[in-house]
Amino acid sequence: MQQHMKQWWVNIYTYKKSVWPAILWSALIFVLLAVPFKHRSEQSLLSFPHLDKVIHLLLFFILAFLWGQYLNIKSSGKSKKSMLYIAILSTLYGVLMEYIQKKTGRDFDPLDMIANTCGVLIWFGTKKSRTKL
Numbered sequence: 001m002q003q004h005m006k007q008w009w010v011n012i013y014t015y016k017k018s019v020w021p022a023i024l025w026s027a028l029i030f031v032l033l034a035v036p037f038k039h040r041s042e043q044s045l046l047s048f049p050h051l052d053k054v055i056h057l058l059l060f061f062i063l064a065f066l067w068g069q070y071l072n073i074k075s076s077g078k079s080k081k082s083m084l085y086i087a088i089l090s091t092l093y094g095v096l097m098e099y100i101q102k103k104t105g106r107d108f109d110p111l112d113m114i115a116n117t118c119g120v121l122i123w124f125g126t127k128k129s130r131t132k133l
Contacts, residue, residue, distance in 0.1 A: 022066040026093070029059050033097045036105045053115040056094075060119035064090045068127060087124040091117050 048054070067086045094116025102108035 019070050022070050025066050034100050056112050056115035057119040060116040061123050064120045064123040083127050087120050090120045
């Protein structure tokens, strides 16, 4: 049993060091935001105001987190410069996704861009205080 638990931990640690979680999350965001869907009715199961903004914020927080995890492990240290690059690129990806939505017939919403950016900035703010120069 102890050997099985040890193997489980090794698998999780190896997965954590991989770039695949960040790549797959980036692709998932693309699919979720770019693929057109039928408009839902005004009455939804979750009538939480601005739920889509919260979802955008979480999607891009996790995006920055996963890329930060990968680069942090790959560089075996925390660098503010790498974190800044991740924040800039994640933000640009969020802006680009809104323009892609516009081209695919989805709603173009500048407030979604702001929510995407806020997710990245929240991640950056939590990382900035724990990184070295």
